Amino acid sequence: MSTDAARPLETAAADSPQPVRLSPFEQIRHARQIILAEAKSLEALARRIDTDLCQAVDLVAECRGAVVVTGMGKAGDIGQKISATLRSTGTRSYFLHPAEAVHGDLGMLRAGDVVLVLSQSGETDEVTRLLPFLITAGLPVIAVTARRTSTLARAAAATLELGPLEEACPLGLAPSTSTTAMLALGDALALVASRMRGFQRSDFARLHPAGNLGRLLSTVDHHMRRLSDCRLARQDQSVREVFVCLSRPGRRSGAIMLLDAEGRLSGIFTDSDLARLFESKRDADVDRPIQEVMTARPSTILTGSLLTEAVDIMARRKISELPVVDADHLPVGLLDVTDVVGLLPDQGE
Numbered sequence: 001m002s003t004d005a006a007r008p009l010e011t012a013a014a015d016s017p018q019p020v021r022l023s024p025f026e027q028i029r030h031a032r033q034i035i036l037a038e039a040k041s042l043e044a045l046a047r048r049i050d051t052d053l054c055q056a057v058d059l060v061a062e063c064r065g066a067v068v069v070t071g072m073g074k075a076g077d078i079g080q081k082i083s084a085t086l087r088s089t090g091t092r093s094y095f096l097h098p099a100e101a102v103h104g105d106l107g108m109l110r111a112g113d114v115v116l117v118l119s120q121s122g123e124t125d126e127v128t129r130l131l132p133f134l135i136t137a138g139l140p141v142i143a144v145t146a147r148r149t150s151t152l153a154r155a156a157a158a159t160l161e162l163g164p165l166e167e168a169c170p171l172g173l174a175p176s177t178s179t180t181a182m183l184a185l186g187d188a189l190a191l192v193a194s195r196m197r198g199f200q201r202s203d204f205a206r207l208h209p210a211g212n213l214g215r216l217l218s219t220v221d222h223h224m225r226r227l228s229d230c231r232l233a234r235q236d237q238s239v240r241e242v243f244v245c246l247s248r249p250g251r252r253s254g255a256i257m258l259l260d261a262e263g264r265l266s267g268i269f270t271d272s273d274l275a276r277l278f279e280s281k282r283d284a285d286v287d288r289p290i291q292e293v294m295t296a297r298p299s300t301i302l303t304g305s306l307l308t309e310a311v312d313i314m315a316r317r318k319i320s321e322l323p324v325v326d327a328d329h330l331p332v333g334l335l336d337v338t339d340v341v342g343l344l345p346d347q348g349e
Contacts, residue, residue, distance in 0.1 A: 122150020
């Protein structure tokens with residue numbers, strides 16, 4: 001290879017960034033400065049919020065179509081997250097890429113939609129090119145931008161002003177503080193609108209059926225052991241009779257639910273209770289009615305309750321079995337600690 005051919009590579013190498021060595025202390029200090037700078041900007045943003053937010057919230061809460069979120073570059077990345085938050089809290093929403101929009105995707109918009117536009121400068125070409133169409137179509141625009149005087153803000157029905165922001169990037173260039181502020185405003189908009197719509201935990205559970213979050217927000221009925229898998233006995237039977245009659249192979253709960261004459265839950269007796277009888281040399285009690293040694297009026301949970309409530313009861317009261325009953329206190333199932341062990345809070349310390 002000739003010397004002339006090698007020169008472009010040499011030039012590129014000379015122009016490339018040179019690594020900077022930072023001690024662990026300097027790395028931590030710098031990271032803290034960045035986070036504190038962004039936090040300070042968020043505090044200023046919170047104080048800046050005024051009735052314009054109310055206009056924007058009303059547009060979202062009363063939207064008959066979808067809240068269409070758009071933005072270019074890093075603002076678009078934040079817009080996708082805001083759209084996801086809107087969807088997960090009960091507002092129909094999707095992200096529309098502004099460059100794709102003017103190449104045919106404007107056909108996705110429908111009457112009744114609201115368009116949430118994110119642009120720090122408010123002058124981004126791909127964004128401002130959309131505005132005439134949105135105005136002609138009669139679609140209200142919510143602007144998230146730095147200045148009320150920008151092209152975007154002047155076309156908007158409601159403007160959420162970010163105000164003057166200094167990027168946390170050491171060069172003052174990479175979107176950092178500005179995107180954090182956009183995300184925070186988007187969260188505020190989505191969550192206030194969700195509250196105004198009366199969005200409940202049950203609605204959240206319906207939209208998040210998977211994973212640990214979905215399990216916690218589902219009802220106890222989806223996780224309890226059905227009566228066919230539970231051990232039931234009359235409270236007037238002796239302890240011996242109960243354990244002889246209910247002894248069977250296979251996976252089982254460590255508790256027996258005891259019923260009164262009307263079939264209502266009156267108590268609970270566990271394998272551990274039986275062991276304690278023998279440990280305390282109360283062998284004679286084995287032939288006495290189990291109602292004399294059972295735990296009367298045990299903790300229960302109503303069918304249809306959220307699993308979070310059941311987990312909270314089991315953790316606070318340190319119990320391993322929780323009967324599930326209906327409104328008449330008739331047992332419908334049993335929740336065993338082994339069914340929810342991964343959801344219990346850490347009991348250490």
